[in-house]
Amino acid sequence: MMILRRYMLLHMCWLLFVFPTLLHGQHKEIGRLKSQLPHIGDSVTYVDALNRLAAVYQACQLDSCGRYASIARDMAVRIGYHAGKARALRNLGNYYTLRPHRYLSYLFYNDALEESRKAGDSVNVSQVLMNIGIYHYFTGKQASANDYVAQSLKLTRELKEDSLHALGLGNYYAINYTDSSARAAATKALQEAIILAEQYRDIRELLYIRLLLANEDYVAERFDAAKQRVRQVLDTAIRDGFEYYAMRASMELSEYKSRLGEPDSLVFLQDAVTHGVAGGYVGLLLPQVTQLYHYFQQQKDTLQAARYSRIALNIMQQQQDDMQQGEMDYIAYSLQDQTLDSLKMQSDLQKTALQKTRLAQRYWQYLFIFVVAIIMLLMVLTWFLIRSYRSSRLRSMRLARVKTEIAAANEVLKKNDDFKNKLISLIAHDFRTPLHNIIDITGFVNEDILTPEDATGMVMEVEQTATATLTVFEEILSWMRTQLSGFVYRPHSFVLTDMLEVAARNVQHLLREKNIRLELRIPPGLTVQGDFEMLQFVHRNFLHNAIKFSPENGMITIMALRKNGYVEVFFRDQGPGIDPVVLPGLFTYDSESYAHKRTGKGAGLALIICRDFIDKMNGDAGAVNNDKGGSTFFYRVPEIDV
CATH class of the missing domain: 3.30.565.10 (Histidine kinase-like ATPase, C-terminal domain)
Incomplete structure (x- = not known):
């Protein structure tokens, strides 16, 4: 029973790591996504929407999940959208996990990991690593499982994806809580996961963590607390349409009551089958359906026994169909291997033939190499001589150009100096004239040579001359400012x-x-x-x-x-x-x-x-x-x- 409970927890780990940010209210989310599909014109966005639908359906209707994931994969392959293809492959891996067909799911996970790394989708890489780690745990490879889980946890920590990190910690607990050497680390991981889950308040994370806490209570023989937690999960799952979680919670309660000798264990087991049939998860329920069939056979309840007999037959038929699908995949991989072997054999034969040809032609090759070496030596020598000649010629041309530039610069400096002298002469002349006029008028006035009327006229003339000279001076100063590098023309x-x-x-x-x-x-x-x-x-x-x-x-x-x-x-x-x-x-x-x-x-x-x-x-x-x-x-x- 303990092993069965661990498998039940790990199936929930697998499902939850598919899409950790699912919103509250499955049916509303599904309806919204379906209504958007006809209005999406971009192929990439359409693939993302299909993957989202597949992920949402995984917790409530498995067949729809597989259908939308397959459509998303085919379309992503057609348009060359690696990230969308990686998510679709991961969704298909989870679909076959819950059928269950674990090896086929493993093949899809490996493909999803390769495509995620091509697309640079680190978040998807971390999720696929966790899925592969859980697969290895199911196949009894505990060391490999812990290695993949550790890689996933390291990546989510580096990406600062706390919500994903919480799920990874929960998965680490589910894998290692029965290992006495890792018991303390598993308990610590669960406590950290509780803190992160409460922080983000994601409904699926909380359901998952509560089931892990119930398991911890159960292991510690706190049976009432464990039953209360699982009952809360069951009520929430039924309310929000999580058929998978409702099935798992019902199975947990059935087991608790059976081990504690309480009534109603069979009722919860029947509820688990009902939820599994409604969600398409009956492939996981063959032991429980068989148990119910034998029970009703013993009770002489032929109607109920026939019902569970039909369910068991459907499960076995489904498993047979999945096996056929898996065999087709095996054949595809086998054909690829045979093709590779054939190509390798052809390559070996070609190498042998080439080796014989090389032995026969080696002498001529050595001779050819010798002749080519002599020719190349002559070419290098010729190139060196030509390069030396060109370098000498370039140096002469550069020297002549520098001399020309220096001469031109000297000419410009000479003109600028002459212009400066003329400009100073102009300013000196324009200032000298009004000053001489002022001195002359002052002398005339002091000697009483001029009449007041003549003096007034001359003063007005001097004023006009001085004003004009000042204007010219200011204009020259304005021009000088324009010659400065900091001048900015603002028209x-x-x-x-x-x-x-x-x-x-x-x-x-x-x-x-x-x-x-x-x-x-x-x-x-x-x-x-x-x-x-x-x-x-x-x-x-x-x-x-x-x-x-x-x-x-x-x-x-x-x-x-x-x-x-x-x-x-x-x-x-x-x-x-x-x-x-x-x-x-x-x-x-x-x-x-x-x-x-x-x-x-x-x-x-x-x-x-x-x-x-x-x-x-x-x-x-x-x-x-x-x-x-x-x-x-x-x-x-x-x-x-x-």
Whole structure:
């Protein structure tokens, strides 16, 4: 009886390790999964749903479990889904375990383990290892069983799968609790499993752990406590549709009552058969069905005896069918072995023939190898000479390139130094002029040479000159900031007319001096994208340049238009135009041609800065001579509508 009870516990271990996270309420879960199947379009998700259904059915309807597992396996093989195939094979292994056909289940478990490792499914690997360990226990290989269980426990611990780990600890207890040398470790494992099971509150884990606790009470001869725990498991299993657990709990109660000489042991045994038939687990009940048949035969109850006789015949027929299925699998494996043996024999014959051929051709091979070695030596020598020549040539080319780069860098440094000197000269000149004017006016005032009206006019002129000089200085400082590596261009949108009117007000005194008329031909609302100070620097310098070279009573025209996503702005004057020799390099710095440019002192540098600003705003600047005299300076920048 003790051995029978251990087998009963291990069958429950096997079943529970199939799917440890089953939800409360079997029929609701089954109905939900079935309703989802027609709406699943992804094949992988469909296989997962089939495996889930197979796992859910294992505790309540074994035939449905096998059917869905087979469908899942076939579909997973067809689409090459290794993880789904591994779970389906594990479900089939558990199905045949409960038929029972243990060897066939072992074959499926081995396949499931291989597929799980291919798919990298460590959780499934841990479950299959535990299943194989229980199989080895059933076949009397205690050491192998403990080895597989230890591997499973180590893996669940590394994966931090506490729920699976609790089940593994329970299985360890079920395998080892009768071994006196492992009794203490088994009891400790059960206590740890209790803590984890209470933490996760999974209904199937709790049922399993309670049956193990009942077994512990039974072994310790706490019979009332054991019966109470099993009764709780039976009530919960019946309520939630766990036909398998209801069958096992009924068998436990029947055994307790029989051993204690209490009535109703036969009633619980009949209940166990009823639950087993309802769930399709009758293959596990042949001893119990036989016992009931003999009992009713002795009681002359032919009706009940006939009923259990039919059940026994069905069980034996089912076992015969399963054996045939197993024999088919054996034949498949045998054919595979024969094929491998045939291939091995062919390989040995081919090796023998090749060996004879090699002996006959060995002389020629040695000669061929010698000739090839000589040729390769010559090729290596030739390659070395060519490589040496190429290396020497590359070094010469690199040296020449470095010299050219150094010369170019020196030229750039020379131009930059000349540009710096010109820029310092420009700043010094622009600051010297207003300071001299202030000194002269102060001297005139001290000597009473000027009248107050003349002094007032000169002071206003000096103020305008100083203001313009300060503006130029600030613009040069702005340009210097753009040359720093930390400058970040952040464009904004501005109305062009507003900007040009501000720039025109700054040069009104210059326009009045030469009686020059300024005309704006700007479309209303036209906007430009850029930096405000950079654009105004360009506007002021183009205006100053146009005023400087325009004749008295002349006219300056500023026009703008949209073209291909850009705004183009033109400053047209009526001056003498630009020397065609100077025109191509007007916006670039060249120390040799700088003195020949159209512009006056410092203005050439200002145009260079203008060009640099426009480049930073993703635009372009230039100048052309007009057909009827004069010149036109222009720039273009991207447009943004406000």
